[in-house]
Amino acid sequence: MSKRTLDIEVLRYDPEQDTEPHFMSYQVPCEEDWAILDALNYIKEELDTTLAFRWSCHMMVCGSCGMMVNGEPVLTCKTFVRDLPKDVRIEPLENFPIERDLVVVLDDVMEKLQMAKPYIIRKDPPPENEEFNQPRSALYKFKQYTMCVNCMCCYSACPQYALDSSFIGPAVLALAHRYNIDSRDQGKSERLDILADHDGVWNCSFVGACSEVCPKNVDPAAALQQMKIDGAKAYWLQKLPGGKS
Amino acid sequence: MAIAKKSVVWGVFAAGGTVAAFLFPALIALFGLVASGTVPEGLEYANLHGFASTWIGKIILFFVISLALWHAAHRLRVVFHDFGVRKDKIVAKAVYLVAAIGTLLTAYYLFAIG
Numbered sequence: 001m002s003k004r005t006l007d008i009e010v011l012r013y014d015p016e017q018d019t020e021p022h023f024m025s026y027q028v029p030c031e032e033d034w035a036i037l038d039a040l041n042y043i044k045e046e047l048d049t050t051l052a053f054r055w056s057c058h059m060m061v062c063g064s065c066g067m068m069v070n071g072e073p074v075l076t077c078k079t080f081v082r083d084l085p086k087d088v089r090i091e092p093l094e095n096f097p098i099e100r101d102l103v104v105v106l107d108d109v110m111e112k113l114q115m116a117k118p119y120i121i122r123k124d125p126p127p128e129n130e131e132f133n134q135p136r137s138a139l140y141k142f143k144q145y146t147m148c149v150n151c152m153c154c155y156s157a158c159p160q161y162a163l164d165s166s167f168i169g170p171a172v173l174a175l176a177h178r179y180n181i182d183s184r185d186q187g188k189s190e191r192l193d194i195l196a197d198h199d200g201v202w203n204c205s206f207v208g209a210c211s212e213v214c215p216k217n218v219d220p221a222a223a224l225q226q227m228k229i230d231g232a233k234a235y236w237l238q239k240l241p242g243g244k245s
Numbered sequence: 246m247a248i249a250k251k252s253v254v255w256g257v258f259a260a261g262g263t264v265a266a267f268l269f270p271a272l273i274a275l276f277g278l279v280a281s282g283t284v285p286e287g288l289e290y291a292n293l294h295g296f297a298s299t300w301i302g303k304i305i306l307f308f309v310i311s312l313a314l315w316h317a318a319h320r321l322r323v324v325f326h327d328f329g330v331r332k333d334k335i336v337a338k339a340v341y342l343v344a345a346i347g348t349l350l351t352a353y354y355l356f357a358i359g
């Protein structure tokens with residue numbers, strides 16, 4: 001197999017030593033079938049052991065290797081050397097504070113994840129001693145939203161999150177929607193009370209960048225628009241006599 | 246926390262967006278023809294006047310025009326936000342006021358058509 005040498009610029013930042021982030025360049029002899037993550041591992045093993053970045057599975061399931069590659073938020077294990085030009089620039093995910101080098105601080109999203117109540121909420125007890133049957137059609141409604149691996153590429157792409165980080169944001173809202181439309185769940189109104197509030201769905205202006213960059217082909221933008229409809233409906237239902245205030 | 250009032254303006258925005266997306270390209274093309282002097286059959290003044298004289302015509306026109314106004318107002322509000330204007334309350338009041346006045350005027354003029 002032929003090798004191809006890439007000139008890779010990597011953003012470096014060590015908060016204990018650097019006053020601000022800077023770029024360092026590496027020449028990396030890549031195999032044709034490498035992903036950019038392999039190139040990063042080559043740098044770490046052969047050229048510069050101080051480089052920090054996150055990864056785990058190398059197969060698009062853990063969601064930890066999200067970074068900006070030539071300005072696009074991507075999973076680096078899914079971004080192949082053969083699809084890139086000779087000059088490659090790797091930066092940490094945009095819109096998040098840098099912890100070190102390519103590692104970002106995800107605390108904000110982790111906190112927001114709790115707000116989505118991403119689990120099945122039941123008001124009635126579940127069926128006793130039997131399976132909770134769900135028709136296939138009901139599963140297909142939400143299945144795509146279960147594919148999210150929390151890589152947070154969508155937060156890097158979202159112009160509204162960039163402007164105002166109090167916005168709950170695409171992945172978390174899409175995850176909440178996944179439970180809202182699950183036929184076994186009864187927690188929709190509980191979630192809407194939080195997520196259709198000011199910092200929730202309404203801050204989305206339907207740019208759709210989240211859905212474009214999603215490496216797992218989830219469509220968070222669609223989830224958000226559907227949730228806006230649910231929120232608008234719920235608002236009026238609450239106004240009806242007998243609706244909760 | 247509770248569901249924000251924003252859901253109300255978003256509701257009319259979405260309805261207006263749907264109306265605008267489906268009807269406006271056709272309307273712009275048709276009335277573009279009218280403005281350039283080629284009046285397509287059925288769009289003569291007398292016909293349109295007749296349409297606006299019926300109740301059903303008035304109701305349709307009212308919803309098409311006013312919903313489009315609310316759509317435009319909310320879209321403008323978002324555009325201001327995107328351009329970094331951080332005076333959302335004032336912007337919202339201004340754009341919705343224009344939409345509200347437009348809605349009232351639409352109702353008034355439609356009503357006035359005999």
Ligand code: FES
Nearest residue numbers: 058062063065077
């Ligand atoms: S390393 Fe797990 S998703 Fe890329």
